[in-house]
Amino acid sequence: MPDTPSLAAVIRDLCTLRPQEPGAWKGTLRTGIISSVTVLAASALFGPTIGAMALFGAMMAQWEVGRGLVARVKTALIVGATMTGSMALGVSVAHERLWVIPVLMAVIWLTSAGYYSFVLTRGPGPLHLFYAAAIGSYFGMFGDIGWHGVEMTAFSTAMTGAMTWLILLPDPRRPERLAVRAAQEAATAFTTALSGAGPLTPELRLLRHRAYFAINRAWLLLQDTTPGVLGLKVPRRFVDPMLAANRSVALATMHQRHPGARPVTLDPAADPMPGRPGLGYLIRHGTRLHSIPSFTAWRIALAAGLAGALTEGLGLGHPYWAILTAAIVLHLWIGRIATTLRAIHRAVGTALGLCVVYAVGLADPTPWMLVWAVVVSIVAMTMLLPFGYALAMIFVTPMSLLSIDAATGGPVMDLVRDRFVETLIGAAAAVLVTWLTGVREPARLVRAQLPRSLAAIRRTLALIGSGAAMTAPGRQARAELLFELLQNNAVLSRSSQEDPALSVWNEAETEISDTGYLVLGAFWTQNGATLMDVPAALREIDALLADLAGRAMDPPGIAARIAAIRDHL
Numbered sequence: 001m002p003d004t005p006s007l008a009a010v011i012r013d014l015c016t017l018r019p020q021e022p023g024a025w026k027g028t029l030r031t032g033i034i035s036s037v038t039v040l041a042a043s044a045l046f047g048p049t050i051g052a053m054a055l056f057g058a059m060m061a062q063w064e065v066g067r068g069l070v071a072r073v074k075t076a077l078i079v080g081a082t083m084t085g086s087m088a089l090g091v092s093v094a095h096e097r098l099w100v101i102p103v104l105m106a107v108i109w110l111t112s113a114g115y116y117s118f119v120l121t122r123g124p125g126p127l128h129l130f131y132a133a134a135i136g137s138y139f140g141m142f143g144d145i146g147w148h149g150v151e152m153t154a155f156s157t158a159m160t161g162a163m164t165w166l167i168l169l170p171d172p173r174r175p176e177r178l179a180v181r182a183a184q185e186a187a188t189a190f191t192t193a194l195s196g197a198g199p200l201t202p203e204l205r206l207l208r209h210r211a212y213f214a215i216n217r218a219w220l221l222l223q224d225t226t227p228g229v230l231g232l233k234v235p236r237r238f239v240d241p242m243l244a245a246n247r248s249v250a251l252a253t254m255h256q257r258h259p260g261a262r263p264v265t266l267d268p269a270a271d272p273m274p275g276r277p278g279l280g281y282l283i284r285h286g287t288r289l290h291s292i293p294s295f296t297a298w299r300i301a302l303a304a305g306l307a308g309a310l311t312e313g314l315g316l317g318h319p320y321w322a323i324l325t326a327a328i329v330l331h332l333w334i335g336r337i338a339t340t341l342r343a344i345h346r347a348v349g350t351a352l353g354l355c356v357v358y359a360v361g362l363a364d365p366t367p368w369m370l371v372w373a374v375v376v377s378i379v380a381m382t383m384l385l386p387f388g389y390a391l392a393m394i395f396v397t398p399m400s401l402l403s404i405d406a407a408t409g410g411p412v413m414d415l416v417r418d419r420f421v422e423t424l425i426g427a428a429a430a431v432l433v434t435w436l437t438g439v440r441e442p443a444r445l446v447r448a449q450l451p452r453s454l455a456a457i458r459r460t461l462a463l464i465g466s467g468a469a470m471t472a473p474g475r476q477a478r479a480e481l482l483f484e485l486l487q488n489n490a491v492l493s494r495s496s497q498e499d500p501a502l503s504v505w506n507e508a509e510t511e512i513s514d515t516g517y518l519v520l521g522a523f524w525t526q527n528g529a530t531l532m533d534v535p536a537a538l539r540e541i542d543a544l545l546a547d548l549a550g551r552a553m554d555p556p557g558i559a560a561r562i563a564a565i566r567d568h569l
Contacts, residue, residue, distance in 0.1 A: 028383050028385070029379070034061040038057070039052065039371065042159075048367035052406035053152040054152045054153075054156035055374060055403040057080070057157040060156075063075050067175055067225075068224065076164070076165075086111070086136070087133065090134060090137040091136040094138070101308040104130070104133055104304060109300070112126045112301070112331065113297035120483075135149070139404075177238075179214075180238050189207055190210070190211040195252075208513075213486060216486065220276055224276075257518060261521070261527065261528060264470060278476065290445050291445070292445070300327050303429050304324075304429075306326070306432070306433060307430075311425055322429070329346055336498050337497070339434045340434070345390035346426075349392065349394050352393075356394065357402065370403070374399055377395040401415055439499075442496075449488050453512050453516060454541055454562075456484040457515060458541045458545075463477050485516045489509065505555045508558045522569070540565040
């Protein structure tokens with residue numbers, strides 16, 4: 001059971017600003033400006049009352065950080081269509097009170113599961129995808145205003161997407177160049193530290209993980225930037241250094257155990273290594289009962305449903321906000337203590353933000369005054385969010401409430417009380433669901449992930465043994481193995497945040513990682529199959545998989561069995 005933080009620790013956490021890398025403010029400011037320009041343009045074209053609703057689609061600017069030009073076009077089309085459809089669905093069910101909560105739960109579950117299944121590069125989380133449905137369920141109660149909201153979402157996502165494309169035109173390959181450079185630097189850091197070192201240490205393993213994470217992210221970005229459907233190829237100026245970085249990390253790992261390993265000769269015209277597993281593989285991964293996408297999605301939906309039911313039971317007028325609060329607090333799996341602190345930050349930030357809304361309301365603002373207040377809040381929120389969640393929440397509340405006030409024409413003061421009460425309900429529902437579902441499920445996730453990683457090791461090792469490593473199936477197996485190794489690390493690190501007792505699995509995770517990365521090293525060698533006893537290793541893996549499927553095994557015993565497998569490699 002995690003230790004409950006003291007009140008002093010909570011207050012200290014609220015007041016602590018996270019340090020940021022030099023120059024990071026430029027990206028967040030650019031995001032805020034893009035969203036603000038979209039809202040101002042919509043207000044100028046369609047009037048401040050309707051234009052203020054462009055806020056929700058304008059938040060799509062947060063999806064484009066660090067991605068290439070072609071990827072941004074795809075993202076704008078997919079995310080824009082999803083947000084617009086989500087808003088339309090919310091508007092459609094607004095007057096069907098019995099359907100609002102089930103429909104929002106379904107949207108939250110579907111968009112969250114899809115996001116965590118298919119978005120493999122860094123992103124903002126799925127909240128914008130289901131946010132629109134919840135807002136639509138409120139706008140839909142005001143006649144034609146709801147459908148104006150749908151129109152504004154379509155307009156604002158299109159305009160936001162177009163602006164994120166335009167800012168890349170002076171240097172359209174900058175994201176790929178930065179990603180390749182990051183991969184090279186991470187690879188060099190690992191190979192330099194490993195050179196002449198003895199057995200692997202935790203520090204070396206961390207550098208190895210960072211190297212493979214950076215390499216995988218760069219390959220994913222390059223794949224997303226140059227989709228084959230358009231007949232585009234990844235430029236060789238990116239392929240060659242990526243292949244060199246990838247091979248250097250793999251061979252350094254292999255040479256530590258087998259100094260006689262010889263690098264494979266690569267065809268200069270060959271396609272780059274894939275970073276993304278196939279669509280079917282990702283679908284199967286996302287729909288498994290005990291996986292990060294599945295667990296995260298049903299837990300968010302459960303908290304949202306509980307918050308909505310409590311709000312309806314208390315007879316409050318705006319259940320969408322309690323639902324959103326619960327979903328937003330939980331949309332990232334960060335552990336029970338961290339989620340509890342996030343809920344506190346949300347409540348405190350909202351309370352302070354409502355003071356801002358109250359002050360604006362006392363000035364009896366005109367629609368254009370509300371629009372400018374929304375614009376200021378957008379920029380302040382995007383600039384402050386990296387430094388502290390509670391601080392940013394002070395401006396999220398006026399940003400959304402004032403845009404709603406401008407659109408509906410209702411007195412903003414009437415929303416303040418309900419907003420505060422529903423924030424408390426949503427935050428409490430998120431914390432309750434977090435603690436109840438964090439008791440047993442994290443251990444199930446760890447136990448379920450281990451056989452998947454072993455099976456991926458087996459598939460790749462079998463192809464190496466048959467001499468098919470550099471074929472298309474071999475490259476795909478390599479992508480799946482790296483995916484599972486990174487998943488294995490993510491599952492255990494997040495599960496241990498929920499339940500520190502799960503650290504007993506650390507040794508097994510270490511053995512899985514060492515074995516999997518050694519197999520990836522053999523992938524890049526001419527003679528890897530001859531240096532390893534592949535048939536014996538496959539027999540050991542098959543026996544362990546059978547035992548894991550048939551009976552419960554203790555983590556130390558599993559770790560010892562995996563170590564025995566690696567002895568053959």
